[in-house]
Structure formats: C-alpha cells, structure tokens
Amino acid sequence: MREKIALLFLLMLFTVSLAGASQGHWLHVRVNEAGEDGEKVSVNLPVSLIDAVLSNLDIDEFHNGTIRIDDAEFDREMVEAIYEAAKDAKNGVFVEIEDGEESVLVVKKGDEIHVNITDYDEEIKVRIPLKVVGALLSNSNDDELNISAALRELAESGNNTLVTVEGDDESIRVWVDDSMEGI
Numbered sequence: 001m002r003e004k005i006a007l008l009f010l011l012m013l014f015t016v017s018l019a020g021a022s023q024g025h026w027l028h029v030r031v032n033e034a035g036e037d038g039e040k041v042s043v044n045l046p047v048s049l050i051d052a053v054l055s056n057l058d059i060d061e062f063h064n065g066t067i068r069i070d071d072a073e074f075d076r077e078m079v080e081a082i083y084e085a086a087k088d089a090k091n092g093v094f095v096e097i098e099d100g101e102e103s104v105l106v107v108k109k110g111d112e113i114h115v116n117i118t119d120y121d122e123e124i125k126v127r128i129p130l131k132v133v134g135a136l137l138s139n140s141n142d143d144e145l146n147i148s149a150a151l152r153e154l155a156e157s158g159n160n161t162l163v164t165v166e167g168d169d170e171s172i173r174v175w176v177d178d179s180m181e182g183i
Contacts, residue, residue, distance in 0.1 A: 025155040051151045065148030122167035
C-alpha cells in the first residue's frame with residue numbers, strides 16, 4: 001500500500017499540473033482499499049497553497065512553478081501539434097481499442113478530452129480540459145511545462161473530476177472543487 005500511496009502522490013503532483021489554482025478551489029484525493037483492514041487516504045489541499053509551494057520550489061526538475069522534462073522522448077513540438085489539432089477538432093471518438101477484457105477509448109467532448117481505460121478488473125477515467133493543456137504548454141522553454149499556469153486555468157474551469165480508478169481492490173478519485181471537504 002505504501003508504494004501505491006507514493007505513486008498516488010506522484011499522480012497527484014501530475015494531476016496538480018492539470019489542476020486549478022484560485023482562492024476557494026481545493027484539490028482532493030481519495031483512496032479506499034477494499035476490505036475491513038483496507039487503508040483509507042483522504043487529501044484536501046487548497047489549490048492556492050499548492051500553487052504557492054510549486055511556484056517557490058527550486059529542486060530537481062521543479063523550478064518556479066514549472067517542471068523540466070529531461071526525457072529525450074519528450075517532443076514538445078509534437079505535443080503542441082496534437083494539442084492544436086485536438087482543440088480545433090470536432091467532438092467525437094479519436095481512438096477506440098478493444099482486446100478481450102481490455103479497452104481504450106479517447107473522446108473529445110466539448111473542450112475536454114476523455115480517456116477511458118478498462119483492464120481486467122480495473123476501470124480508469126481521465127478528463128483533461130484542453131485549456132489546461134494549453135496553459136501547461138505556455139512556457140517558452142522547450143523542456144518545461146508550466147504547472148502554475150495549468151493550476152490557475154483549471155480553477156477557472158470550475159469543479160472537475162480529473163481521475164477515477166475503480167477496481168476490485170481499491171477506488172481512487174482525484175478532483176478539484178470549491179468545497180474544503182470535497183463532495
């Protein structure tokens with residue numbers, strides 16, 4: 001479970017790169033393991049606090065609200081081209097793959113991309129507002145993503161569930177809303 005919590009924290013940081021940052025908005029993470037002894041994790045953080053911390057970080061890949069991607073396979077031009085094409089595309093199914101008990105579905109709905117993955121005993125749903133992706137790409141350095149700008153943009157987009165994972169052994173939900181408790 002500790003590895004899952006560490007992985008969830010990393011997912012939360014990634015999600016923070018897709019999450020909102022204005023006063024009154026909160027990032028929530030819930031993890032519930034099945035069974036009587038299953039661990040429960042609940043995180044409720046003001047997005048403005050996350051933005052303040054990230055904007056002042058200067059360690060490793062994090063620098064003043066950005067994250068440096070030191071991966072030779074990260075092709076910013078390709079990501080920007082995909083973003084521009086998706087932003088201008090009509091609503092519809094972009095990708096649909098079915099293979100036995102596994103499936104992947106990528107759909108554009110309005111100003112969002114929805115990714116649904118079903119894999120044996122687990123279902124993962126991700127919603128990505130396209131304006132948040134644009135904000136993430138707003139930094140002029142080729143190897144950096146602007147997390148702070150993405151935070152602020154998501155806050156502007158209102159209450160959003162970003163990630164849900166439903167499986168036999170656990171459930172995970174990551175969302176942003178204007179409630180401290182998270183509903």
